[in-house]
Amino acid sequence: xxxxNLRKSPESERVTANIAFTVSPGEGGQRLDRFLTLKMRGLSxxxxxxxxxxxxxxxSSDAALKPSRIVRAxxxxxxxxxxxVKTEPDFPLSILFEDENLLxxxxxxxxxxxxxxxxxxxxxxxxxxxxxxxxxxxxxxxDRETSGILVIAKNSEAARLMGNMFKAHKVRKTYxxxxxxxxxxxxxxIDMPIGRDTRSAxxxxxxxxxxxxxxxxxxxxxxxRFGGFTLARLMxxxxxxxxxxxxxxxxxxxxxxxxIYGPDERLYLEFIENGFTPRHLDILLMDRHALHASEIEFVxxxxxxxxxxxxxxxxxxxxxxxxxxxxxxxxxxxKISKNASI
Numbered sequence: 001x002x003x004x005n006l007r008k009s010p011e012s013e014r015v016t017a018n019i020a021f022t023v024s025p026g027e028g029g030q031r032l033d034r035f036l037t038l039k040m041r042g043l044s045x046x047x048x049x050x051x052x053x054x055x056x057x058x059x060s061s062d063a064a065l066k067p068s069r070i071v072r073a074x075x076x077x078x079x080x081x082x083x084x085v086k087t088e089p090d091f092p093l094s095i096l097f098e099d100e101n102l103l104x105x106x107x108x109x110x111x112x113x114x115x116x117x118x119x120x121x122x123x124x125x126x127x128x129x130x131x132x133x134x135x136x137x138x139x140x141x142x143d144r145e146t147s148g149i150l151v152i153a154k155n156s157e158a159a160r161l162m163g164n165m166f167k168a169h170k171v172r173k174t175y176x177x178x179x180x181x182x183x184x185x186x187x188x189x190i191d192m193p194i195g196r197d198t199r200s201a202x203x204x205x206x207x208x209x210x211x212x213x214x215x216x217x218x219x220x221x222x223x224x225r226f227g228g229f230t231l232a233r234l235m236x237x238x239x240x241x242x243x244x245x246x247x248x249x250x251x252x253x254x255x256x257x258x259x260i261y262g263p264d265e266r267l268y269l270e271f272i273e274n275g276f277t278p279r280h281l282d283i284l285l286m287d288r289h290a291l292h293a294s295e296i297e298f299v300x301x302x303x304x305x306x307x308x309x310x311x312x313x314x315x316x317x318x319x320x321x322x323x324x325x326x327x328x329x330x331x332x333x334x335k336i337s338k339n340a341s342i
Contacts, residue, residue, distance in 0.1 A: 018078055023072060023075045032069040032077070033048055053065075057078055088122040093131055096149065101158040101302045102162070102300070104149060104151050109145055132152075138152055139159065139162040139166065145257075147291075147314045148294055149296045169238075171296065177244060177290055177291045179230050179253040189217065193215055194241070194246050195212070201266075205260055206246045218236045219236075220248075227326070229256065245258055256285050257287065259271050259289070286316065305342045307341070
C-alpha cells in the first residue's frame with residue numbers, strides 16, 4: 001500500500017505563545033527596534049517593526065509601543081505570537097537494552113528522533129524522557145527514515161563518555177541496506193572523502209571524491225543478491241553526514257527508496273513540496289530509504305562490560321526482499337537476530 005511503511009504525518013495545531021525580553025543594564029539606552037533585532041537574530045528589521053506595532057507590549061502595560069522608544073534597564077517586553085505545534089503519532093518504545101546509565105532502543109522507520117525547527121511533540125526523545133526521566137541525551141543520531149539501533153545516555157556523565165567513544169571510533173556499528181543492482185564484489189572498502197555538493201539544489205546533499213573533503217571510509221559485504229537487488233552489510237569507520245547513502249550511490253548502487261541519492265534528486269524536492277506520491281513509489285520502490293542500523297558493539301563506558309546489541313530487519317525491508325526474491329526472508333541467511341548481551 002502506498003505510504004504504508006512510513007508513519008502518519010504529525011497532527012498540527014496553532015497555539016499562542018509568549019516570549020519575554022528583559023533589558024539588562026548594559027542594553028539600556030538603545031532603540032527598541034535595535035534591542036529586539038539583536039535579541040531575535042535572523043529576523044529582518046521590518047519584521048521586528050511589525051512585531052513592535054502589533055504584538056509587543058511592556059510587562060503589566062497594554063500601551064502601544066513605537067520602534068523608536070528608548071529602552072531602559074530592567075524593563076521587560078513581552079511578545080505574543082502564534083506558532084504551529086506538531087504532534088507525532090503515538091508509538092511503542094522498543095527497548096533492546098537498559099541500565100542506570102544507558103538506554104538502547106529499536107527505532108521504527110519514519111519516527112522523528114528529536115524536535116526540529118518547527119516545534120514538535122511526542123518525538124522519540126520525548127518518549128524516552130517520559131520513560132527514563134531526567135535529561136536523556138542522544139549518543140548518536142538516526143534520521144527520520146532510517147530504522148534500527150539508537151543509543152541514548154541517561155545522564156550527563158554517560159553522555160560525555162559515550163560521546164568520547166564515538167569520536168575515538170570505539171563503537172562498532174553495522175547497518176543493512178537494500179541497494180539497486182547486483183554488487184560485483186562480495187566485500188570491499190570504500191575509501192572516498194565526502195563533502196557538500198555545491199552544485200545541488202538540495203541544501204543537505206553531499207558528494208564523494210572531491211579533494212579537500214573530509215575522509216570517509218565504509219566497509220561492505222554483499223550479504224544476499226536477489227531479483228536485481230543486493231542486501232548489503234555496511235560498517236562505517238567514520239561518521240560523515242549521509243555517509244552510507246553517498247558511498248553506495250558513488251559506486252553505482254544507490255539505496256532503494258533514496259530520494260536524494262537515487263536516480264533523480266528532484267524527487268526529494270517534489271517530496272518536500274507535495275509529499276510522497278505514486279510517482280515516487282514507481283521510481284524508488286519504497287517510501288523511505290532502505291537503511292537499518294542492525295548491530296552495535298562497544299565497551300560500556302561506566303561498567304567496562306562488553307555490550308552487543310542486534311536488531312532484525314524491519315518488516316518493510318523484509319517484505320521487500322520476500323516480494324522481489326520470491327522466497328520468504330526466513331530462508332535467507334542473515335548474521336543477525338534481535339538480541340542484547342552484556
